[in-house]
Amino acid sequence: MISACTVRRETDQFLADILTGLSRPQKRLPSKYFYDAAGSRLFDRITELPEYYPTRTELAIVTAHAAAMADRCGPRCLLIELGAGSLVKVRLLLDRLDRPAGYVPVDVSGEHLRSAAAELGADYPGLGVAPVVADFTRPFELPPVPAARRVAYFPGSTIGNFDPSEADDLLRRVAGLVGPGGGLLLGLDLRKDPAVLEPAYNDTRGVTAAFNRNLLVRINRELGADFDPTAFRHRAFYNRERDRIEMHLVSAAEQSVQVCGRAFAFRAGESIHTENSYKYDLDDFARRAAECGWRAGASWTDEQRYFAVTYLTAATPGHAGLSPRPE
Structure with missing residues (x-):
């Protein structure tokens, strides 16, 4: 409450x-x-517009590669979705995860989040769904759920809404949130023709x-x-x-x-x-992520290279990586 x-x-x-x-x-x-309730509804309409390629492109990528993404997340992970919105894309991933320890959608729009979380919980009765109404750019508390690892899921192109220094700060905070060996599955809108x-x-x-x-x-x-x-x-x-x-x-x-x-x-x-x-270049982003405490893993893109989903691992001391491996 x-x-x-x-x-x-x-x-x-x-x-x-x-x-x-x-x-x-x-x-x-x-x-x-x-993203108040009205703004969240309007954004849902935007994602269905013919001109707005990011959502349908990302959905196609996740649909094609959900099994490989779930394999990266590993068994018994606690999945934490940042800026969760309507909880549409995450269903493709949840269907493939191996015995997830729980799902924590985080969003500032409380009314919209609680409604979407209740609907998802009814569709996944064996999954512990614990919505957190919070601004994920600031510290917030996670529910105490035992898990093999924490994986943050940050779909869409929301990372692009942050200025470079703010995006770097966010990447560092998320690395601390998931801890060494934890993961980040992230959507990136790539550079393309204006x-x-x-x-x-x-x-x-x-x-x-x-x-x-x-x-x-x-x-x-x-x-x-x-x-x-x-x-x-x-x-x-x-x-x-x-x-x-x-x-x-x-x-x-x-x-x-x-x-x-x-x-x-x-x-x-x-x-x-x-x-x-x-808008990002994958190699440039991997270099920046490495400076913020992440090792680059696999990346998946569409044929036109409009969009990418990339998996990063929170680095432990002495480990770093700069180039995501396409799959």
Whole structure:
């Protein structure tokens, strides 16, 4: 059960992050706050769009190679899914795991997570499902489940939402979470033609635009702000210099917005930077992971090399590895 104090702490952190972000010269809002119940539902719709290749490509990779991935995880593992969302992809892996010790989905969207976890638990009655409502970028407690090893599962391309230094910090924290010999099964969106990338974040149905603006709706609802979401237009583009997609909300006119008694002025055309999605090269990522306490293992990709799923092992002293082995 979530206490009122916990809810208050989360609201205080949300407010602090929003005020800090809007006070920057380039206004910015943390993308993790996209995922309230409405935002989670909108993202589920995004994953089904014809322009949005990552989800269907990753699902095809996992479908084809789930047995090999499960073999890497090993018997009696405790599977910890970070940013679990709707718990769709994990089913392919759970079907192949050898006597898993338990499954711990972790997500900030409590209502969405608890509903999805209850449904999954009913479908896997022999599996201990223990959802944890938490921000996985900060320390959180795992349930005390005896296991042969801990394996973190981080599907999608969420690692790409972190700036490089933040991604490195996250990799180090996850290495500490699973411990020496533990694993990380990770999804990576690979570098490719911007003609493929940009439509994935600018769908013709406007679902991604609604997802982006929903962040303003949430700020209004939870923090008493007075954003007019219709006064901001969605913009997403590929930044070649930084190998990332950037998402912004662009003010359509000069305006002022109040958030918890503080006023923030916007010029016409001024943007709020809401999300990055970095694109990776597998070898470059393996080198960075090695610097963060991981040994590269196997990697699986699609024929077009749009996406990859890679398995890393938390290194013990004296062991390192730089090149993932394709399978």
